[in-house]
Amino acid sequence: MQLFPHSKLKKPLWHDKTTGCRSLQALKLGFLAGVLCQANAAIAATPNPAAALSLKPVQRDAIFEQVDGEAVDRCRVEDIDDPNITGWEVIGPEGLLLRRFVDTNGDKKVDLWCYYQYGVETYRDVDANFNGKADQYRWLGTAGTRWGLDDDEDGAIDRWKQISPEEVSAEVISSLQNSDAARFSRLLITPTELKSLGLGREKTESLATKSTRAAKDFADLADRQQAVGEQARWVQFAASPPGVVPQGTNGSTADVIVYENAVAMFEQLDKNGQLVIGTLIRVGDTWRLVDLPQIAAQGDSLAQSTGNFFTPGGGAIRSDVPGSGIGAQAQELVTELETIDRQLGVAKPDELEKLHDRRTTVVESLVKAANNPNERETWSRQLVDTVSMAVQTGSYPSGLARLKLISKRLATENETLGAYADFQTIAAEYVTRQMAPDAELAKVQEWYVETLTDFVDRYPQTPEAGQAMLQLALSKEFEDKEREALGYYQKVAAEFPGTDSGEKAAGAVRRLDSVGKVVEMQGRTLDGKTLALSQLRGKPIVLHYWATWCEPCKQDHKLLRRLQSQYAKAGVQLVGVNVDVTPEMAVGYLKENPLPWPQMFDAGGLESSSLAKQFGVQTLPTMMLIDKAGKVVRHNVRAAELDGELDQLVSGK
Numbered sequence: 001m002q003l004f005p006h007s008k009l010k011k012p013l014w015h016d017k018t019t020g021c022r023s024l025q026a027l028k029l030g031f032l033a034g035v036l037c038q039a040n041a042a043i044a045a046t047p048n049p050a051a052a053l054s055l056k057p058v059q060r061d062a063i064f065e066q067v068d069g070e071a072v073d074r075c076r077v078e079d080i081d082d083p084n085i086t087g088w089e090v091i092g093p094e095g096l097l098l099r100r101f102v103d104t105n106g107d108k109k110v111d112l113w114c115y116y117q118y119g120v121e122t123y124r125d126v127d128a129n130f131n132g133k134a135d136q137y138r139w140l141g142t143a144g145t146r147w148g149l150d151d152d153e154d155g156a157i158d159r160w161k162q163i164s165p166e167e168v169s170a171e172v173i174s175s176l177q178n179s180d181a182a183r184f185s186r187l188l189i190t191p192t193e194l195k196s197l198g199l200g201r202e203k204t205e206s207l208a209t210k211s212t213r214a215a216k217d218f219a220d221l222a223d224r225q226q227a228v229g230e231q232a233r234w235v236q237f238a239a240s241p242p243g244v245v246p247q248g249t250n251g252s253t254a255d256v257i258v259y260e261n262a263v264a265m266f267e268q269l270d271k272n273g274q275l276v277i278g279t280l281i282r283v284g285d286t287w288r289l290v291d292l293p294q295i296a297a298q299g300d301s302l303a304q305s306t307g308n309f310f311t312p313g314g315g316a317i318r319s320d321v322p323g324s325g326i327g328a329q330a331q332e333l334v335t336e337l338e339t340i341d342r343q344l345g346v347a348k349p350d351e352l353e354k355l356h357d358r359r360t361t362v363v364e365s366l367v368k369a370a371n372n373p374n375e376r377e378t379w380s381r382q383l384v385d386t387v388s389m390a391v392q393t394g395s396y397p398s399g400l401a402r403l404k405l406i407s408k409r410l411a412t413e414n415e416t417l418g419a420y421a422d423f424q425t426i427a428a429e430y431v432t433r434q435m436a437p438d439a440e441l442a443k444v445q446e447w448y449v450e451t452l453t454d455f456v457d458r459y460p461q462t463p464e465a466g467q468a469m470l471q472l473a474l475s476k477e478f479e480d481k482e483r484e485a486l487g488y489y490q491k492v493a494a495e496f497p498g499t500d501s502g503e504k505a506a507g508a509v510r511r512l513d514s515v516g517k518v519v520e521m522q523g524r525t526l527d528g529k530t531l532a533l534s535q536l537r538g539k540p541i542v543l544h545y546w547a548t549w550c551e552p553c554k555q556d557h558k559l560l561r562r563l564q565s566q567y568a569k570a571g572v573q574l575v576g577v578n579v580d581v582t583p584e585m586a587v588g589y590l591k592e593n594p595l596p597w598p599q600m601f602d603a604g605g606l607e608s609s610s611l612a613k614q615f616g617v618q619t620l621p622t623m624m625l626i627d628k629a630g631k632v633v634r635h636n637v638r639a640a641e642l643d644g645e646l647d648q649l650v651s652g653k
Contacts, residue, residue: 049075052090052099057115058134058155061174062123063143064115065098084591087112097121105130117142136161147285159186162285166237169264172277172293173234179222185215189281189288197283200251207281207290207308214292227273227295228266235265235272235338240374241381242282245309257282260310264293265334272331279308330369337362349395356396360387364406377417380410384421391428400425400432416462419455423464426451449475466492466501473508474618477636486512489616500608508616511624514632521614526583526590526599531575533630539573540649541626542642547580547606548589550620556639557595563643564597570650571628573597579612579620581605625649 050072057064067075074093080086080102087102087110096119102112111127113134122143125134133153139146145164148157163171168187175184188211194204239262244255259280266273275293282288290308340359347355363383370376387403390396407425411418426448433444452468459465473488489512492505510519521543522532533541544560546553564574574597578586583601590599602611606620615624615635625634625645637645 049073049077049090052077052088052101055099055101055113057113057123057137058125058150059123059137059148059157062115062137062139063117064122065092065096065117067092067098082592084594156182157186160286163187163287165239165242165259165262165280165287168280168287168289169237169262169275169277170234172264172275172289173228173232173266175218176222176225176228176275176293176295177230177232179219181215181219181222184218187289188215189283189290193283193288197256197281198253199245199256200249200253203250203252203308210291210308211289214289217292221292225295227268228275229268232266232268232273235267236334238263238265238334239280240378243310258309259287260308265331267335272335274331330366330371333362333366333369337366352390352395353398356387356390356399357402360399360402377414380417381420384410384424388424388428392431394435397432400428403428415459419459419462419464422455422459423468426455445475461495463496463499463501466496466499466505470501470505470508470618473505482512500613503613504616504618506616507613508618511615511617511635514615514624514635516631518630519615519626519632520630521600521611523600523602523611526578526586526601529598531598531600533575533626536573536575537630538628539571540567540628540646542572542574542646543577543624543626544574545577545579545612545617545620545622547578547620548585549580552639553621554593556621556623557593559639559642560597561595563646566643567646567650570646572646572650575600577601577611577617579606579609579617 053067053072053075071093075098076091077088078091079088080100085102085104086106087100089097089101090099092098097116099116100112100114100121101110102114103109104111107130109127109130109132111130113125114121115123120141122139122141124138124140126136126138127134128136131153134155135150135153137146137148137150137157144167145162146167147160147162149159149161150156151158171183171187174180175187189207190211191208194208194211197204199207239259242257242259244257245252247253247255260278262277262280264275264277266275273295275295277289277293278291280287280289337359340355340362344352344355344359360383363379363386366379367376367383370379383406384403387396387399387406391399391403403421403425407418407421410421430444430448430451433439433447434441449472452472456465456468456472469488469492473485473492476482476485476488486509489505489508493502493509496502496505520533522530522534525531533543542560542563544553544556546556548554560574564572576595576597576599578599578601580586580601582603586599586601600611602609604610604612606612606617612618615622621639623634623637623639623642624632625637625642627633627649633649634641634645
């Protein structure tokens with residue numbers, strides 16, 4: 001048998017062909033460390049924590065908790081208690097999970113090596129083809145979103161399946177730091193990817209030429225540059241909000257989302273620097289570069305911009321134009337902001353208020369120091385977002401008063417920003433009022449509806465007005481005033497077409513007006529299969545919207561299991577619609593809590609998933625009941641009502 005089949009191990013750690021000795025653990029998995037096996041007796045010890053903790057991730061920059069010295073002896077190893085997988089996990093002295101080694105397909109070989117920090121999984125090596133070698137590397141949790149593929153299983157990433165723009169900018173820093181041309185080339189857009197975007201022949205050829213030249217010239221740039229050295233450390237990604245190159249632009253056949261003039265900020269010993277990495281283009285779940293970075297040390301201006309879409313003429317910007325570079329003052333403020341953010345990550349509860357107050361002051365200074373309107377808007381939105389979120393989480397109680405002042409100031413400067421800030425302030429105050437010890441929820445809800453109504457009157461044409469009317473419509477649904485709710489939804493759908501709010505409102509109109517009508521929905525399930533409601537004609541259907549963060553949804557699952565069994569002879573079909581942000585969240589939950597009915601999924605979460613928009617679902621759980629002919633019986637049936645509704649449906653009443 002093999003123990004720890006892993007691409008970094010040249011041979012098995014333990015293999016006994018002579019005795020045929022098998023412990024209970026070995027029979028389950030075929031991998032254990034510290035197994036004591038003798039010819040005349042089968043004796044097995046649990047895996048040794050020291051041996052388990054000695055295993056390291058394939059990728060050197062993986063972030064995970066390490067245990068040294070005597071603390072190792074206070075760790076323990078336990079079997080994974082799961083009927084669908086086998087393996088074991090290492091628990092640290094504080095009771096937090098440190099490692100998890102799993103056989104997911106029952107072939108008695110490890111195919112998942114999971115590493116944790118502070119109890120959160122931050123990295124995993126994956127053997128997707130079950131041949132004993134890792135071929136995928138994933139950063140998770142607080143370590144980011146990178147997902148690298150290793151086609152030849154040599155331990156080096158060959159291509160990215162998923163990577164964010166922030167992580168692309170950090171990879172550029174590392175590529176220069178190590179003069180690693182292959183690492184940089186993995187970030188460049190390929191000719192195949194460019195063709196898939198449908199940007200038009202001229203733009204596609206232009207970008208392909210730049211990308212090819214960048215791959216060729218990177219080694220020379222890395223040799224010449226001196227700004228990014230061995231001690232360089234990525235600090236932050238900076239850019240104006242991404243923009244859309246709309247379908248029809250210069251012959252393009254689809255919308256394309258891009259960043260222009262994006263910047264990677266870094267520290268080098270006691271100096272700060274910046275790289276203009278230029279244009280970033282979204283291709284599926286990855287972001288791609290098109291050109292070489294430009295390097296500037298602290299206080300230097302950059303001679304040109306690499307804008308390809310939104311810069312007039314698509315070419316260079318002179319260095320004497322205000323806003324063409326990030327000034328020294330802004331760079332110092334960004335560095336201070338990074339320091340505060342690190343402190344917030346480890347702060348005690350009684351330290352949070354002061355840190356958030358400092359952070360707010362720094363971002364306000366960045367707003368004032370911004371060189372152009374786009375930068376100013378970016379920092380203003382971040383200011384509003386972070387203060388609002390801190391208020392809502394209870395870590396910055398005094399932040400509400402400050403947020404109101406920020407909102408008032410922005411309203412006098414820019415109506416668009418003013419509306420955005422005002423809407424976020426209302427949301428923060430709504431949560432604050434709800435959480436007050438003496439809160440009267442009915443009065444809080446009355447205040448919320450009145451405030452949103454006033455907001456819509458003041459900012460009727462802004463995107464936030466559409467969001468506010470969605471909330472007003474939802475409140476009417478809760479009050480069972482569907483006609484009033486329908487009026488709001490119809491107005492949003494008509495006045496904000498093509499937006500998330502407009503699409504969700506149109507779906508809500510479809511749902512509220514669906515009783516007695518045939519409805520259709522199609523998409524993919526979590527296991528990659530195509531499913532359409534029309535395929536289930538002839539069966540009553542319970543359509544259940546849920547997410548792993550929704551506790552009432554999980555309670556529904558218990559009820560639905562019972563009803564599935566109770567109405568099995570009647571052919572009742574359950575269909576789950578998961579609206580988690582990523583499929584991994586749902587898959588992980590379902591491994592622990594299997595559900596014997598199909599689960600549809602589309603990325604985007606409750607806010608922007610196409611499946612959520614289909615029927616304008618804004619709250620969870622939401623259930624719809626559909627008869628054998630595909631007609632809706634109830635567009636929002638509550639769990640307590642479902643048994644009775646099903647009984648009437650299957651009995652023909």
